[in-house]
Amino acid sequence: GEMPKDAARIVSFEGEVRITRAATRETILVTRETYVAAGDTVQTQADGRAVIQMIDGSVYSVRPNSTVVVRDTTSLFGGKNVRVRVDGGQLNVRTDEQGADVKNIVELGDSENQVGPKTDASFSADGNVGGEIRVSRGGIETTIAGETTALSENTYATVNNGRLTAREKLMQPPRPSSPANSEQIVDGGGGISAAFTWQDPEENPAVNFYLQVSRSPTFSQDSILVDRNGLGSRDFRLAGLTPGTYYWRLKETGRSGQVTNW
Numbered sequence: 001g002e003m004p005k006d007a008a009r010i011v012s013f014e015g016e017v018r019i020t021r022a023a024t025r026e027t028i029l030v031t032r033e034t035y036v037a038a039g040d041t042v043q044t045q046a047d048g049r050a051v052i053q054m055i056d057g058s059v060y061s062v063r064p065n066s067t068v069v070v071r072d073t074t075s076l077f078g079g080k081n082v083r084v085r086v087d088g089g090q091l092n093v094r095t096d097e098q099g100a101d102v103k104n105i106v107e108l109g110d111s112e113n114q115v116g117p118k119t120d121a122s123f124s125a126d127g128n129v130g131g132e133i134r135v136s137r138g139g140i141e142t143t144i145a146g147e148t149t150a151l152s153e154n155t156y157a158t159v160n161n162g163r164l165t166a167r168e169k170l171m172q173p174p175r176p177s178s179p180a181n182s183e184q185i186v187d188g189g190g191g192i193s194a195a196f197t198w199q200d201p202e203e204n205p206a207v208n209f210y211l212q213v214s215r216s217p218t219f220s221q222d223s224i225l226v227d228r229n230g231l232g233s234r235d236f237r238l239a240g241l242t243p244g245t246y247y248w249r250l251k252e253t254g255r256s257g258q259v260t261n262w
Helices: none
Strands: 008-014 017-020 027-029 034-036 041-044 049-053 059-062 067-076 079-094 102-108 111-115 120-125 130-137 140-144 147-151 155-160 163-169 175-178 192-199 206-214 224-231 235-241 247-254
Touching: 008 017, 041 049, 102 120, 102 130, 111 120, 111 130, 130 140, 140 155, 140 163, 147 163, 192 206, 224 235
Parallel strands: 079 102
Antiparallel strands: 008 034, 008 049, 017 027, 017 041, 041 067, 049 059, 059 079, 067 079, 079 120, 102 111, 111 140, 120 130, 130 155, 140 147, 155 163, 175 192, 192 235, 206 224, 206 247
16 A cells, blocks of 8 residues: 555565665665665665566566666556666566567666566676676667667677677576485485586586585575685585585686676
């Protein structure tokens, strides 16, 4: 009953998620499904994630340690306008079918990125200078200083100091080999150890890898046991584990300097 007209909705969340209301400057801790109005800021902490459903049906996933501002969410004469700015961290966007009168725009640094229909894309910000754009499905039209560039499926690009740079094929993350998902490792009497192995994605040999092992599925800072960047091999052994459930993830750096998603 309290949701303003045309507001977006936080439909799921985990960890610490906060909203700063533009109308009152009040900051609230999200404890239930709630709304996000134009001008509101959504912030996730290290263990926080939020999924926001916009008025055009698109889904915005705010990753941990991220700040996004909902700049516009309005409907007028059947058309719908959605505009969000990424100030820090990572935002994933998914759209389905969209009418010609729908505008879904993500601001990243000096760029405006109009997200097309049936698109999956992510935007990573490194402050106000710029960031990275990854398009895994569909397409985006990126406008900087009045010049528009189309980014198609499987494209990676960077925005840097008012320029669109480093357009290339999107690299896929490494492929974990073992241990398999939900695999049990039994202590044979000499202590518990795990051997992590992985492979390069097809057609994309890596220069190095970044491995994290955690006790938490959100990889919060206080739960990480292994935080190793620059690994040249494709395996890693961890000994001295106590009984429990562990999580691991990988990303890689390619020859061009492109870094994949986890």
